[in-house]
Amino acid sequence: MQDIRVTVWNEYLHETRHEAIRQIYPEGIHGCIAAFLRQDGLSVRTATLREAEHGLTQAVLEETDVLVWWGHMAHQEVVDEVVERVYRRVMDGMGLIVLHSGHASKIFMKLCGTNSDQLKWREAAEKEILWLMDPAHPIAQGVPDHILLPHEEMYGETFIIPKPDDLLFLSWFEGGEVFRSGVTYTRGLGKIFYFRPGHETFPTYHHKDIQRVIRNAVRWAAPGPAMARARLGQVKEPLMPLSEQRENTLEQLNRT
């Protein structure tokens, strides 16, 4: 098994402001996630919003195979330069796991190409049942038929996302809504997994099945060991002979 290098990024604001949340995640949400990923023997570091360059320097990203992203209230504080940097790394094969309210992050919206910040929501500590739709998927291994979360924030359709490559989970909410809670995309060489659960006021990331999904997703999203990087751009010489001489090209026109 290749050694996968993970960076867990967290806004890390709620945990510093509310004692109730700090009690759930004393090391921050990033600390909780990093801890259970380390149990898998992965090489894990963390980064947070208030660090210089949000902790996501070019050097850190170049050493990151999979980036896990949790953000909620301060998406606008993430500077565009870092967003662009993460984007380029995804194009080049870095995996990206976007959690919960990360659906409205700049990076996820940029990769979606649509207003993925748009959805229904309600913060009422209601029941959520995550139904597994695709048990043959690598992310689903060891995950039960359904996961019942006793208290979660509700997210409801219509979630303004592109048609997913894979639909892994659908959520049922007590108040009557449904949601596509686990979806995958490929962008460039990068694999992306959005996973809905994880409101900051509930101990969702302590749930072993939720942890299993994230652990599987990190392995799934890691870049392949030998991805062909096609030489794109101008290809002057064809592989096969052309039947005519070149004619009437813009290059010729520009010379005349």
Next chain:
Amino acid sequence: MQDIRVTVWNEYLHETRHEAIRQIYPEGIHGCIAAFLRQDGLSVRTATLREAEHGLTQAVLEETDVLVWWGHMAHQEVVDEVVERVYRRVMDGMGLIVLHSGHASKIFMKLCGTNSDQLKWREAAEKEILWLMDPAHPIAQGVPDHILLPHEEMYGETFIIPKPDDLLFLSWFEGGEVFRSGVTYTRGLGKIFYFRPGHETFPTYHHKDIQRVIRNAVRWAAPGPAMARARLGQVKEPLMPLSEQRENTLEQLNRT
């Protein structure tokens, strides 16, 4: 049949600079496309780069059901404000037909969420055969099994686009490459069709089968007559009764 209002946008630079191109498209590429769309009884206007706001004012876009986009050498001259305006209209249901080198336009790249400007290319006036992959699709009606273009610019895979919703055409090029030449996406309420052919130095848009594809695509991309616009955002009242009182919400925490 609803009255579809089309705006054909063209960079309109090549035609003004090169007599050889002007002879092919004396009214500009936009003029050629507008003319054959008008034959279908559609309400068509045109807009070009060097007009104020590139001819795409808020008023024009609000009166546009489908926008056709041709650009090549001056993508960077399109100002971000207009790109954002077009994007918002696509989210709200405006159809978008992106032609040829429009793959590298700011608006298509933003909607793709990936580096769709990346592909192989060669300007050698070689043969292209467009193969129809999905004859049951509305865009394919009246289109033959294949379309042979005697001279075209080559675009080759890997084309860095998201997995398409529908794959309508695959191109064969004489020099050995292949390309996904007709692909669809939905973004928000807007339908998008990218169609590859149409290099400015060849009379591609005078070809009746190419015209048929674009004419069909405009009808396909037009917004539906009665699209549900879900009220998204916060939904305080659930449709179904909740079993518990609300507790531990961030709103409560923020009050304390």
Next chain:
Amino acid sequence: MQDIRVTVWNEYLHETRHEAIRQIYPEGIHGCIAAFLRQDGLSVRTATLREAEHGLTQAVLEETDVLVWWGHMAHQEVVDEVVERVYRRVMDGMGLIVLHSGHASKIFMKLCGTNSDQLKWREAAEKEILWLMDPAHPIAQGVPDHILLPHEEMYGETFIIPKPDDLLFLSWFEGGEVFRSGVTYTRGLGKIFYFRPGHETFPTYHHKDIQRVIRNAVRWAAPGPAMARARLGQVKEPLMPLSEQRENTLEQLNRT
């Protein structure tokens, strides 16, 4: 608008056996569906299981653009010859709308290529909410954000179907399950829409929004006016010249 010829097929057993069901559908489920389709000006006939050849003779099918299918308790009574006949017509472009327990019909299973009879179910007259996932789709026009059915049979995931081309509706059930209630496929030249609601003991097909979905689906599934029928099979003469003489073919080997 082309004249669409619809055949509504119904098992028509429940209605003849139970007074309670007959009161809901005095003309049979097929009679109810045919009536609201006729209001759209469509040309509609009906056919039922106990008719000769189940009412689906070759002549009837050749005059059918879209077939609507409702069956529940007698899937095995449908003879294979008729299933094969329907299948060939779908390959050739006939649309197919499969309703409710038609998911377990021979024809839908054959077109899925998977055990689409497998799902969770419960007959408890519980609430169902159908959420519209794809408001830009032709089948969604005029359909509200959600449809609440006060009493329905529950169908729950995992529904063993192929990845749908389009996902139109997701259902929420009071007892905690979710279901992909509106999905599309293309098979050959034929378009297929599966739509979940319609248990025989409830007046679901009298609901105007359910009717709207079926009416839209019929128009969507009707074969295009001019579908290319590619000449498949052996193509001795290539479109482009080959660089070498033919050699070492099985045809040659078989002669020696």
Next chain:
Amino acid sequence: MQDIRVTVWNEYLHETRHEAIRQIYPEGIHGCIAAFLRQDGLSVRTATLREAEHGLTQAVLEETDVLVWWGHMAHQEVVDEVVERVYRRVMDGMGLIVLHSGHASKIFMKLCGTNSDQLKWREAAEKEILWLMDPAHPIAQGVPDHILLPHEEMYGETFIIPKPDDLLFLSWFEGGEVFRSGVTYTRGLGKIFYFRPGHETFPTYHHKDIQRVIRNAVRWAAPGPAMARARLGQVKEPLMPLSEQRENTLEQLNRT
């Protein structure tokens, strides 16, 4: 790494009838494929048409994680009982790699749900270039941007298959056609990969890049180590309490 058990199935008729083919594959096509899979440390057995039950007894299939299938001229000789047996194993998670003319096999057609035997073809020993479309896919690891095969049989679109889950390869043929040469599907719990190359009169399976694709595909298609097998069927007890007593069920009606 789990130990993957592979069975390579081959019709094994051409090799016994034509010396020219036997020289290419002295141990049969199955022997060639088995040999390079064994180099990966996989546990490989072979089976052929003329063995009892075509070598695919229930016992063999139960011990098979991935089945590789090559057939061409004798699809009709494969008895339905064995087809059904293979089908059930795919539903239960066995991977299936279908090669070349296996597109017209009973098992692939049954899993497609469409007339996948339909396509264009020409046996003219022409050049084929396989272009890699999805370099991030597990099957693509270590595979170059393109693979040039100097002589192959041509298969051309329209290939009557369902929309693939993933599109891995597109083929260019010298005579002007294109083809979706590498496509994936999921059916039930089983993963399926169709891979086009491999006409019996050419040494295609000796090509190291073709071998790489098949070796990767076997690992990709192997069933996951812990797939949830949902208990489907009737679910009398809901997860969540229902608001009303059960009423008007068919069960009740049948009692009265």
